[in-house]
Amino acid sequence: MAVRALLGRRALVQTFRIQVADWDSACRLGSVNSSSRQYVLSGKLAPSYHQSGHIATTRHYSSEAKDDLRVRYLDGEDAGIVVVGINRAKAKNAISRNLVNMMSEAVEDIKNNNKVRSVIVCSLVPGIFCAGADLKERAKMHQSEVGPFVSKARALITELGNLPMPTIAAIDGAALGGGLEMALACDIRISSNNAKMGLVEAKLAIIPGAGGTQRLPRVIGVSRAKELIFAARAVDGTEACRLGLVSHSVEQNKSGDAAYLRALELAREINPQGPIAIRMAKLAINQGIEVDLSTGLAIEEACYAQVIPTKDRLEGLAAFKEKRRPHFKGE
16 A cells, blocks of 8 residues: 555656646746737837836736726836736726636736746725625626636636746735635735735625635635635734734735735845746645645655756856855746
8 A cells, every 4th residue: 555655656746747847848938938929918018107106017908998907017126026906996806707808818928928026916996905706797697607707717816826936915905705815826915904805705695616715724724714704704904914814914004005015025025036946936835735745845856856957046156155146037
């Protein structure tokens, strides 16, 4: 029995090593493609200013509601940071068909861009992160349309969770239902202390359908997750931090973007580190947490093997020897 388990583990790790190699090749190929690729979702590029005052490039996605989502690729010292801002003020950033389509395309673009080092998902609407599904739109759907829509939203959130670079959810307002599920798919969550978070679907006689029943227990534990989901309870940022639902809860400021600013600080801490190493660390953690320790250590070994031949590793050693700041290129 032990031999069979060992053989099974070896097969799993070997498969994972192949996947890592394929992922690494795709990642490097993506960096080549991204340099020449144009963002076909819109032909418009316009400078814009975020709350922090930094100039960024905004991609306006063409659609019936082109401003529902704004994606900013920051520049200068913040180059490599992408800010994905939800902007449906009248609908409290509720998840609609249009928003799902736009976010899916944005996530695909980000995934294939090897120059992206971190992603911040936030709201451009004060006081709200995302109120969950667009129930007004849902009420107009035929019953046969609901299942496919939920499947597409689930696939989007899964793809967000599978992005190879670190993702940070900046929760400056209510994150309910699908809104919290979107935040749960991110690697790190930061909230303002007055933000409200909860998987409240039971109030509508349904259950979380975009990963909430799976991700919330993994974040805060099974018993606590059951309590919040069964009671359809929302908690504020302070309580969410105590539960471990968010990593940081910060005092909200007058402009209502305290969580975003803290997320930006964190992204700036991540930015100077070796980008391939960060991606491999994320992959090792995400895959390793789902298996036993022995298999997890083998997965770590496979990921470590990917960083050994990189130019960045040699640059890191040279910078350490010369007592200077390293300049990593993701190579």
